[in-house]
Amino acid sequence: MTRDLAELTAPLRDAPGESAALFDVDGTLAPIVGDPGRATVPVPTRAALRALAQRFGLVACVSGRRAAEARRLVGVGELTYAGNHGLEVLTPGDEEPTLDAGLGDRGDAAGDFVLGLGREALRGAGLRLEDKGPIQALHWRGSADEEAAERRAGEIADQAERAGLEPRWGRKVLELRPIAGVDKGTAVRRLLDRPGVRQALFAGDDRTDLDAFRALRELVEAGRLRAAVCIGIASDEAPAELSEQADAVVASPGELVEMLRALAADGGSNTDRPSS
Numbered sequence: 219m220t221r222d223l224a225e226l227t228a229p230l231r232d233a234p235g236e237s238a239a240l241f242d243v244d245g246t247l248a249p250i251v252g253d254p255g256r257a258t259v260p261v262p263t264r265a266a267l268r269a270l271a272q273r274f275g276l277v278a279c280v281s282g283r284r285a286a287e288a289r290r291l292v293g294v295g296e297l298t299y300a301g302n303h304g305l306e307v308l309t310p311g312d313e314e315p316t317l318d319a320g321l322g323d324r325g326d327a328a329g330d331f332v333l334g335l336g337r338e339a340l341r342g343a344g345l346r347l348e349d350k351g352p353i354q355a356l357h358w359r360g361s362a363d364e365e366a367a368e369r370r371a372g373e374i375a376d377q378a379e380r381a382g383l384e385p386r387w388g389r390k391v392l393e394l395r396p397i398a399g400v401d402k403g404t405a406v407r408r409l410l411d412r413p414g415v416r417q418a419l420f421a422g423d424d425r426t427d428l429d430a431f432r433a434l435r436e437l438v439e440a441g442r443l444r445a446a447v448c449i450g451i452a453s454d455e456a457p458a459e460l461s462e463q464a465d466a467v468v469a470s471p472g473e474l475v476e477m478l479r480a481l482a483a484d485g486g487s488n489t490d491r492p493s494s
């Protein structure tokens with residue numbers, strides 16, 4: 219862990235029982251691969267997360283994937299999983315996720331809209347549909363003409379907005395959400411809405427993670443948290459805002475694991491700092 223990271227995370231290491239560590243999954247814990255279905259969290263990362271879960275008050279993943287899929291991918295049952303950007307939350311030991319009450323009768327709105335576009339037509343435009351229940355996602359990573367597919371996605375986003383859905387852009391993906399105001403920020407707020415958590419960190423690699431950064435900062439401003447640390451994971455596709463808004467940037471998911479190990483290690487910040 220760099221000196222910078224060690225100093226930033228000192229409040230968490232000093233009081234691990236009152237600390238929460240929250241992680242995006244794809245591109246943060248799981249290295250990005252061409253086919254998201256083949257993404258996996260490396261064994262050393264799993265071990266570090268398991269150790270951290272024993273030490274910290276809360277360790278959770280906040281993903282755009284469905285909660286059960288995030289749990290399967292990360293492979294650590296001791297963690298809490300907020301899936302579909304917080305529309306569903308899966309706690310350790312539970313088989314079924316809890317759905318956000320705000321969803322109301324909008325659960326099928328995005329699915330119905332996408333059905334109207336036609337699966338064949340989407341495929342023809344180079345867009346791969348991912349059915350995530352209440353959220354529908356269109357991917358164009360690896361399609362024959364990624365630029366053309368992205369242009370078509372732009373048209374669909376406008377159309378979806380007129381249909382009352384909320385379009386959100388990620389790395390070569392357009393998500394259509396059934397209700398507005400659902401993002402990783404609301405997911406983080408819900409996860410941290412529990413007594414005893416006074417410090418939190420969030421690590422992410424993408425634009426959608428900026429909502430989580432913002433939520434942590436607002437919780438500090440409101441006095442709900444004593445300290446918050448926002449960590450960006452660098453990549454060729456990372457938006458410029460990520461490094462601007464992060465407190466620190468690590469070079470890769472691999473470098474993040476080193477930080478996890480240091481956080482999970484015994485001893486407060488004083489023992490971890492290099493003596494000079």
Ligand SMILES: [Mg+2]
Nearest residue numbers: 242244245424
């Ligand atoms: Mg990500």
